[in-house]
Amino acid sequence: MSLAELMIAVMWAGLTAYVLLGGADFGGGFWDLLAGGTRKGAEQRDLINHSIGPVWEANHVWLIFVIVLCWTGFPEVFAAVSSTMYIPLTLVALGIIARGAAFAFRKASTELGHRRVYGFAFALSSVLTPFFLGTVAGGIASGRTPAGIAAGDLVGSWINPTSALGGVLAVAVAAYLAAVFLCADARREGADALAETFRRKALGTAAVTGVVALGGIAVLHADAPRLYSGLVGKGLPLILVSVLGGVASLALLLRRRYLPSRVAAAVAVAALLWGWAVAQYPLVLLPDTTIEEAAAQPAVLRVGLVVTLVGAVLLLPSLWWMFSLFQREQPHTPGRGASASE
DSSP: OOHHHHHHHHHHHHHHHIIIIIHHHHHHHHHHHTSOSTTTTHHHHHHHHHHHTTTTTTTHHHHHHHHHHHHHHOHHHHHHHHHHTHHHHHHHHHHHHHHHHHHHHHHHOOSHHHHHHHHHHHHHHHHHHHHHHHHHHHHHHTTOSOSSTTOSOTTTTTSSHHHHHHHHHHHHHHHHHHHHHHHHHHHHTTOHHHHHHHHHHHHHHHHHHHHHHHHHHHHHHHHOHHHHHHHTTTTHHHHHHHHHHHHHHHHHHHTTOHHHHHHHHHHHHHHHHHHHHHHHTTEEETTTEEHHHHOOOHHHHHHHHHHHHHHHHHHHHHHHHHHHHHHTOOOOOTTTTGGGOO
C-alpha cells in the first residue's frame, strides 16, 4: 500500500467514525423533533439530551480530522470539493453552529417559549445538516466535482437525483442509528417503556431506509452509472456485508438484544461507506483523478501520517475513557430535568 492509499484509508476511517458517532448524534435531534409536545415528549427529549450531552462536541473532532487530512494529503481534492460544493458546505457549517448553540442555550434558558425556539432550532438543524452532507457525498460519488477550482456546476453539483438520494439516506441512517443506540441507553437507565418506544422507531426507520435504498438502485443506475457499476462489481461484497449487518440488527432488535444490535447497525453503515470507497477505487474524483495523482508530496504524506499516529495515541484512549465512563453511569431517571429540555 502506497503512502497516498494509506493516507486516504486513514481519512476514510475518520469519516466512518464521524458517520457512526456524529450520525447518531444528528439522529437524536431528528427524534427530538418528532417527540411530540412539551409533556408528551418530555421523557424522550430528556433521554436524548442525557445521551448526547457528554459527546455532542467530541463527535465533531472526526469531521475536523477528515477535513485536515484531506487539506494536507489531497489538496487538489479539497480545493475541488470546497469550491464546487461551497453552497451546501456553508449550509452544513451554519447548521452545525446553530445546532450546537441551540443545544446549549436550551439547557440554560428558563422561559418555556425560549426553550421551544431553541429546541426547534436544534432539532431542525439536526435534520438539515446531515441532509446537506449527504448531498455533497452524492455529488462527489456521481462525478459532479471534477478536479479544478469550481470546475463543477455550483448548483447542479448538489441538486441532482444522486445528491437527493444521498441526503435522504443520510437522514434516515442517522435516525436509525440514534434509535438503536437510544434503545440500549433507555434500558441501561431502567426505562423499559422508553426502550420499547425507540425500538418501534428503529424498526419503522429501518423499513423506510430499506425502501429508499431499494429505490436508490434505480436512481444510481440512471444518474450515476459508474458508481452503480462499481457497487455491483468490486464493491458488491461490502454491500452484501452491509445488507447482512442490517438484517442482523433488525433481528436483534426484534429479540430486544440492544447492545449487539448497535454493533450490527454500525457494521451495516460502515460497510456501505467502505463499499462506496472500493467501488470508486482507485479514483478519488470522477471521471479520471486517481488517488496517486491527487496526493501531496510523499514527504507531506509521511509527516501527516506520523502526526496522525501521535494524535491517535493521545486522543483515542481519551475518547474510549469518556465513552466507557458514560456507559457505566449510575441509573438516570428519564423525566428528571425534562422541563429544561423542551
